Amino acid sequence: MFKLDFSFASLFLSVIQMLRAAGSLLKEEKYVHSYPYDWRTKKPMIIRASKQWFVNTASVKATAQVYNFACLWDI
16 A cells, blocks of 8 residues: 555655545645743743553542541641
8 A cells, every 4th residue: 555654744645645536635725733832931832642551549539538627637
């Protein structure tokens, strides 16, 4: 179908060529993405995916509430 290439530009071109050949390409246009800027430094913010983990606290919620109410909070 198409050569496997890890370049996004060539991948997009391959997809566009496939859609065009199948008569399924509805529209093609260049688009310049806007990136969020830091309000302090006025520099673009680069968002990177990173490994994350989450804790399901539902199983310990009741116990945590009991201990929380038993604490003497000095507020």
